[in-house]
Amino acid sequence: MNPARPPQGAQPPLGGDTRSARGAPVSAVPSSALITVEGVNKHFGPHHVLRDVSTHFDAGKVTVILGASGSGKSTLLRMLNRLETHDSGRIVVDGIEVNDNHAALDKLRAEVGMVFQQFNLFPHLSVLDNVTLAPRRVRKLDRAAANARALELLERVGLQAHANKHPFQLSGGQQQRVAIARSLAMAPKVLLFDEPTSALDPEMVKEVLDVMKGLARTGMTMLVVTHEMGFAREVADRVLFLDKGCIAADAPPEQFFGAQANERIRTFLGQIAH
């Protein structure tokens, strides 16, 4: 189905050198599949969005998922925590199969953070309460402990001073940084980013990307759907390119952005460049 995709066994060397270039301890963390996707199909009505997609994502790696709009990249991401269902195939995240088992699903979602294009902060809660809600309810942290941890995280994204404000008082970039802190508060094993900078004014994109780069440096497992090629080049261990529901390319960024043999990818990159 996907002639351009290398066989799965060929992936280990993918991001090793870029990661060591960032100074993170690579050799200490053996790569292991945190997420496995096997033969997944998805239809929206007559539209076949994902066609027999198989891949896996390793712990500690940053994967950037590229593709034209409608190529199924967001759908693939949203399936990993069951915001979308898959029609056939199998998805296993951290040993838990993703299906309609609600108890398992709640447990799984606690380990899989998600950052949305539209931030989706809770408008009726203060910034601090946005960050502490899930740890208090799901991890059963008491308020004092949750607040202390939340303030730490807000400091990490540079927003400690805004803890008592409400989301509407913040800029888009600030809101997205709160959303990242909110996800981190659950100490997830993997963070999914669904076009995190697409709803932002250009001058705010950098502040969000900087936070994401910082996260990548800590060894966080990240799956990022984005159009930010600079981010992909600089931070990704691996670039996945989706085309019409298939993985059309799966390569380390230097190879992906280098001499690209695939005509469709060349066209895509040409369109993105300006």
Added chain:
Amino acid sequence: MDRVLSLWPAAWSRQQRSSATMLSASALMLLILWLIPIPLSWAPEPIGNNAQLFAEGTRVTVQLTIVSGVIGVVLGVLAALGKVSRFAPLRWVAGFYVWVMRGTPLLVQVLFVYFALPEIHPLFRMDEFTAACVALALNVGAYNAEAIRAGLLAVPKGQIEAARSLGLNRWYTFVDVTFPQAFKIALPPLVNNVVALLKDSSLAFTIGVVELTNAGSQVKSTSFQAVPVFIATAIIYLVLTTVMTQISDAIERRYDVEGKLR
């Protein structure tokens, strides 16, 4: 006459002001119920000499409103949840309830609960006040259900996705994320319903509850002075709805974190 109380004092925060307004307006309501015989007794005949009857009627009207209003909000939440439920039988039950209660006159409902239900089963025999409360609560509950359902549907899908993706289960997602936002949106129509309820409680008159309208009517039939009697009755209703909207307005302000209200 809107928001006289809630704009003062200007130096306080929005939350302090709305809390203060809720407290002071509630206290004012109690004070009115307690002391209303005094100003009424100053009025000329036929009001002054019937002050106690008017006062008693006023208290019953407020009791009817509060009891059926509280039950009506609970019923409204349950019926709204039923109507948006994924479980089809629940949708049917809630839909049937709203269809019947909105589609038949409140007067018929009051008469049905008081006269017809005991004939269906003696267990349903109630005194006049209880029967009136049941009918009013069922009626306002149906209207509340639609207001709350509108609020639930207005909460963006992304909010629920964000809550679920954080690992919050359905209950916490509803209690912490969906309901507070839905309630804020539903509040103005809910207040509308409760104000209508206060006035509709006059239909309890028909099954013999001595509420405000009944009291006025009794005074009219002994004094034959319709004009002063019904002016006084209307003024008391107006005072009650005014105080009530002060409270609801303060609640609305409390939820208005974005400062949209002027």
